[in-house]
Amino acid sequence: MIALPPSFDANLAIDIVLLVMLLVVAGAIVRTRNLLAAIILFGIYSLVSAVWLVVMDAPDVAFTEAVVGAGISTIVLLGAILLTRGEAEKTDWRRLAAPALLCVAVGGLLVYAAMGLPALGDAASPANAHVGRAYLEATPRDIGIPNMVTAVLASYRGFDTLGETAVIFAAGIGVALMLGFGPRASLAPPPAVIGDHHVVLRVSAKFLIPLIALFAFYVQFHGDLGAGGGFQAGVIMAAAIILHALVFGLRETMAAVPPRVARGAASFGVLLYAGVGVACMVNGGGFLDYDFLFPPAIEKQIPGWLLGDPDHAHHWGQHFGIMLIELGVLLTVAATMVTIFYGFAGRTVDAARQEAKR
């Protein structure tokens, strides 16, 4: 029987196990030459980091890490690997010396800087004492939603989030400019195969895809109350569409969600977000100041019993403003991811067609 140290801490043990797993997976990623294995390992790395973030009490970040790192980026990388070879070239160690030194130097600097960080959960640290504390204290009064992460993200720092949404949109435009919006020629119907090998996959995917889409909406509209929001929901929605493409073929998906619609939805999302901000300005507030979302004429029409306690300020503007901008984020993220996927998949189809012509 091993005598546990008196201060045995289950959280600490889980932290250590997860961090060791991260280290091992990172080592495996560096060592493997098989790019497919590296992509799968990247997914595992993201999943383990997500678990670790949950242990660190950051469910919103963990959620994003899980859906973006383990979900969508794995799929996009798999789309990219179809355009290249599956094996990495063996590189001479002398060519690797300078980058390795740089990595070690930067890593050492980061470790050195980490020593100056305040302790986890330190109430006196700048992050918890100044602006973070102000947000925590003011959110129930100003915004009135339980999830403070969403309050900070969508309302206090709404302008930053608009910037992030625009960055995602710009990334989609960049990929589309390089790879195109999809296959050049129209896709032929798949050849009829005797004996469908994938009947199990098809039937269960048909059952799962609506459920995944439904879960995306749950995450979207639950963002005010718990972990979740437009970014995560958008990625989950894109995953449902991409799963459809992987199982039923690109042709069927492009008939259901045409690339033109995806493009339009991506730009409409940013427009909706910015439009909410402009609407607030028109009604006399600042940009994205949701308290001014409804003009006073409409505000008077809301029946009193819906507003609840007349002594407390109601937060209808905040609720509806956050809902609208999260909807914009959902549209932009989901449509951009689908556009990027169409770009990669279209390139692969075009390359296969050129190969067949030769």
Next chain:
Amino acid sequence: MGDVLSWAGGGLVIVGVALSVLGAVGVLRFPDFYTRIHAASITDTGGASLVLLGLCLIAGLSLVTLKLVFVWVFVMLTTPVAANALANAAFSSGHKPRIGAFQIVRTDERRKTPRGTDQP
């Protein structure tokens, strides 16, 4: 009563984790691709089911239980299908099992060659 339930739940969680570890050992030790998938998928589904059932017992009847049931349904739907898709892909690309005298006959060629003959 609640105490008994949490002890039973904890026991189920431990059994489920043990099953998953056994599956991991199987993936490492089994000789070829199909037996490895077999080890991974069955223990994964069974182990996850036991862990989720145990967590349900620990959580008691609440919204958390419902969410755990949803997760269980999702696991039961996806893990076997993923294993099936993997084995299917391996089989279609002509990956042969190492154990047993096994002739791969593709579904679309089955009419031409009766089962059991050595003609490819």
